[in-house]
Amino acid sequence: MHRSAFGALGREVRTKNISERVQRIVLSPIKEMSILADEVRQDTGATIVSFGQGIPYFDTPEYIKEGIRAALQERDTARYTLEPGITELRELVAKDLMARKGVENVKFSREVMISSGCQEAVMCALVTVVDEGDEVLLLSPSFASYSEQILQLGGVPVFVPLDEDRGWHLNKEALLEKVSPKTKAILFSHPSNPTGTVFAQEELRILADLAKEHDLVLITDETYDFLVYEGKTHVSPASFSDIRDRVILCGSFSKKYALTGYRVGYAFAEQGIMAHMLKVHDALAICAPAISQKAVITALRGDQKSVAEFVEKLTENRELMCKKLDELSGFFEYKKPQGAYYILAKYQKSGLGSAELAVKILQEAKVVTIPGVAFGPYGEGHLRFSFACSPEEIDEGFQRLRVWTETLGK
Amino acid sequence: MHRSAFGALGREVRTKNISERVQRIVLSPIKEMSILADEVRQDTGATIVSFGQGIPYFDTPEYIKEGIRAALQERDTARYTLEPGITELRELVAKDLMARKGVENVKFSREVMISSGCQEAVMCALVTVVDEGDEVLLLSPSFASYSEQILQLGGVPVFVPLDEDRGWHLNKEALLEKVSPKTKAILFSHPSNPTGTVFAQEELRILADLAKEHDLVLITDETYDFLVYEGKTHVSPASFSDIRDRVILCGSFSKKYALTGYRVGYAFAEQGIMAHMLKVHDALAICAPAISQKAVITALRGDQKSVAEFVEKLTENRELMCKKLDELSGFFEYKKPQGAYYILAKYQKSGLGSAELAVKILQEAKVVTIPGVAFGPYGEGHLRFSFACSPEEIDEGFQRLRVWTETLGK
Numbered sequence: 001m002h003r004s005a006f007g008a009l010g011r012e013v014r015t016k017n018i019s020e021r022v023q024r025i026v027l028s029p030i031k032e033m034s035i036l037a038d039e040v041r042q043d044t045g046a047t048i049v050s051f052g053q054g055i056p057y058f059d060t061p062e063y064i065k066e067g068i069r070a071a072l073q074e075r076d077t078a079r080y081t082l083e084p085g086i087t088e089l090r091e092l093v094a095k096d097l098m099a100r101k102g103v104e105n106v107k108f109s110r111e112v113m114i115s116s117g118c119q120e121a122v123m124c125a126l127v128t129v130v131d132e133g134d135e136v137l138l139l140s141p142s143f144a145s146y147s148e149q150i151l152q153l154g155g156v157p158v159f160v161p162l163d164e165d166r167g168w169h170l171n172k173e174a175l176l177e178k179v180s181p182k183t184k185a186i187l188f189s190h191p192s193n194p195t196g197t198v199f200a201q202e203e204l205r206i207l208a209d210l211a212k213e214h215d216l217v218l219i220t221d222e223t224y225d226f227l228v229y230e231g232k233t234h235v236s237p238a239s240f241s242d243i244r245d246r247v248i249l250c251g252s253f254s255k256k257y258a259l260t261g262y263r264v265g266y267a268f269a270e271q272g273i274m275a276h277m278l279k280v281h282d283a284l285a286i287c288a289p290a291i292s293q294k295a296v297i298t299a300l301r302g303d304q305k306s307v308a309e310f311v312e313k314l315t316e317n318r319e320l321m322c323k324k325l326d327e328l329s330g331f332f333e334y335k336k337p338q339g340a341y342y343i344l345a346k347y348q349k350s351g352l353g354s355a356e357l358a359v360k361i362l363q364e365a366k367v368v369t370i371p372g373v374a375f376g377p378y379g380e381g382h383l384r385f386s387f388a389c390s391p392e393e394i395d396e397g398f399q400r401l402r403v404w405t406e407t408l409g410k
Numbered sequence: 411m412h413r414s415a416f417g418a419l420g421r422e423v424r425t426k427n428i429s430e431r432v433q434r435i436v437l438s439p440i441k442e443m444s445i446l447a448d449e450v451r452q453d454t455g456a457t458i459v460s461f462g463q464g465i466p467y468f469d470t471p472e473y474i475k476e477g478i479r480a481a482l483q484e485r486d487t488a489r490y491t492l493e494p495g496i497t498e499l500r501e502l503v504a505k506d507l508m509a510r511k512g513v514e515n516v517k518f519s520r521e522v523m524i525s526s527g528c529q530e531a532v533m534c535a536l537v538t539v540v541d542e543g544d545e546v547l548l549l550s551p552s553f554a555s556y557s558e559q560i561l562q563l564g565g566v567p568v569f570v571p572l573d574e575d576r577g578w579h580l581n582k583e584a585l586l587e588k589v590s591p592k593t594k595a596i597l598f599s600h601p602s603n604p605t606g607t608v609f610a611q612e613e614l615r616i617l618a619d620l621a622k623e624h625d626l627v628l629i630t631d632e633t634y635d636f637l638v639y640e641g642k643t644h645v646s647p648a649s650f651s652d653i654r655d656r657v658i659l660c661g662s663f664s665k666k667y668a669l670t671g672y673r674v675g676y677a678f679a680e681q682g683i684m685a686h687m688l689k690v691h692d693a694l695a696i697c698a699p700a701i702s703q704k705a706v707i708t709a710l711r712g713d714q715k716s717v718a719e720f721v722e723k724l725t726e727n728r729e730l731m732c733k734k735l736d737e738l739s740g741f742f743e744y745k746k747p748q749g750a751y752y753i754l755a756k757y758q759k760s761g762l763g764s765a766e767l768a769v770k771i772l773q774e775a776k777v778v779t780i781p782g783v784a785f786g787p788y789g790e791g792h793l794r795f796s797f798a799c800s801p802e803e804i805d806e807g808f809q810r811l812r813v814w815t816e817t818l819g820k
Contacts, residue, residue: 014682272424290671
């Protein structure tokens with residue numbers, strides 16, 4: 001079993017002068033597939049349909065672009081912002097966390113940082129709690145980069161299987177089994193990328209109680225908090241007052257406002273934790289991009305109509321992709337996601353690992369999917385499909401997949 | 411002696427749930443001073459003059475802003491770029507490295523990455539070569555963040571003193587003394603921040619030979635490569651063909667094009683090293699901001715007239731600040747910098763550590779300087795002055811410092 005698509009292709013690696021920590025990690029197959037797709041496109045001239053990296057097909061809303069144009073007139077846009085972020089933006093984020101998520105009494109100047117995307121915020125959180133040999137529980141399948149971030153620190157990612165049969169929800173027994181004296185934190189995305197799970201209040205309570213009992217930090221990645229389906233409610237564990245001081249809440253503006261390219265996110269933590277995270281943020285990034293921070297100031301001040309429109313379109317895409325997958329039920333089966341914009345579909349026994357399969361589908365059908373192994377061992381045997389692309393791309397991609405699966409039997 | 415300005419102010423820190431690695435690091439005093447200045451400004455209403463964080467006083471050149479406005483019309487500006495950076499930009503950077511620095515045969519698609527600023531590029535380099543307990547030699551006084559980046563990885567920063575009497579140039583004996591079997595790399599900025607040293611070809615040759623002899627990687631931060639004075643020439647060790655495969659060259663567009671707020675830089679390394687660095691880049695940043703990458707594409711394609719203008723202005727500022735420091739020769743002495751836009755001035759015995767002194771000067775004279783201890787133990791007893799601010803600010807700041815030093819004796 002290959003953990004990476006490049007590995008599946010047998011690419012060589014240098015070991016001389018290279019740290020052991022970095023030899024242990026892989027490039028996220030999410031990014032590998034984008035790079036390979038670009039190579040296939042250049043080599044063959046084919047257009048590629050991508051269900052890979054989760055990028056909304058909409059453009060940045062016009063009112064946000066207006067804000068960016070206005071920012072270009074301001075001298076300080078060219079300059080580093082304060083290291084924790086622009087004060088006004090931290091204040092807006094604090095208000096949003098209180099209003100929308102019910103986090104209590106957020107002190108914007110001590111408990112909020114603006115990061116270079118959610119990825120960097122999670123990294124700051126991990127550096128702050130993980131020493132060499134420490135374990136972090138990952139509700140798994142889990143976002144690809146978490147395990148690489150932990151391994152890079154000399155920490156140990158411990159994969160806790162979610163219950164696929166119950167729609168990838170929490171398996172309390174499996175969770176309790178994996179806690180050890182070396183456990184320092186639990187990290188999960190919620191709604192979950194790649195499974196689409198929206199964890200219920202009771203599940204979050206189990207995690208909260210476990211964190212208290214074992215003195216753990218709960219790190220949440222709430223990038224997709226705005227995107228839940230069928231009347232589900234997103235609850236943030238940061239709103240539980242008894243664990244407010246042991247939650248690190250990481251978030252993003254990338255998906256909500258179609259700003260993935262702008263690299264801007266945030267984190268909230270109790271000020272004692274945040275003071276340490278800010279030291280890491282400095283060493284990794286200095287500050288988040290000023291123009292992106294200003295884009296988000298505009299975004300958060302707007303009427304949020306564009307968000308409602310995005311959710312509506314993505315809800316339609318979800319239905320469309322489920323229908324298309326149903327038509328290929330001989331090859332794929334899946335649980336309908338409750339949030340985010342991914343489907344982690346199990347594929348029929350094909351004798352191939354998911355990395356090999358994803359590369360084969362790219363090469364033969366010119367469709368990008370993400371190998372499930374990217375999300376840890378419990379993701380193996382699956383492919384992740386993003387339905388953030390346009391409906392036309394979903395149509396075209398599944399047309400290609402249908403033709404491709406038909407050739408398989410021959 | 412306090413390593414940080416916050417420490418000098420006696421701020422409390424949380425230790426519960428916090429990793430040992432992050433307890434060992436500090437927020438760079440460069441950023442602390444900006445934050446403290448903002449607090450003083452808010453508390454007292456005073457205007458603050460900053461010789462602190464090195465931010466050019468010019469605005470981003472208009473032709474680059476035009477490029478940014480045009481980029482807003484393109485759909486892919488909203489989106490993640492390929493993880494290693496936009497292909498066209500990698501190609502431009504490769505060409506620039508060959509033309510301007512004489513690096514041989516740079517393969518843009520395998521040996522160049524676009525980073526979220528030079529800071530992130532250096533971090534990617536360090537993760538790639540440093541394991542727990544490994545040592546990195548820092549030509550010192552050295553840029554503040556290097557030691558925090560190394561400590562964060564469980565590595566050991568080993569400070570190699572430069573020779574202040576000879577204008578902060580290499581002290582070969584001191585260097586040889588510090589090499590050990592645990593040494594993995596030598597990291598330095600060139601021209602040097604904070605000392606302004608432009609290392610001569612022979613000095614670089616000593617470093618190159620040492621790297622070969624002890625199988626080390628040479629990590630250079632060439633952010634200020636365009637900014638040298640009095641006919642000095644900047645030579646990159648990446649142009650030495652015998653060590654091309656053991657150099658990681660990190661650079662930035664921040665200072666050259668007045669883009670500090672845009673967070674975009676680059677790294678070059680032999681492809682075997684680069685493949686590992688890209689895994690780290692993914693885990694830290696996903697990709698550099700798309701809009702900033704496009705800004706740099708425009709910048710590199712331009713006629714570079716703005717760069718010549720910046721250099722001219724900064725050359726004038728250098729003369730002005732040296733003159734002002736000469737007028738305070740009872741309190742400060744310094745070596746005239748050969749490159750970059752900093753002066754690391756030794757202050758008269760005042761009984762204060764540099765962190766305490768910088769805080770005192772901020773509070774009493776409302777002028778930001780950076781405590782020399784930020785740059786390691788060999789920086790103690792000094793303050794760093796940036797002359798990237800406007801000539802008017804240099805006038806005003808030194809007027810305040812003059813008045814302040816006069817009150818000292820009383």
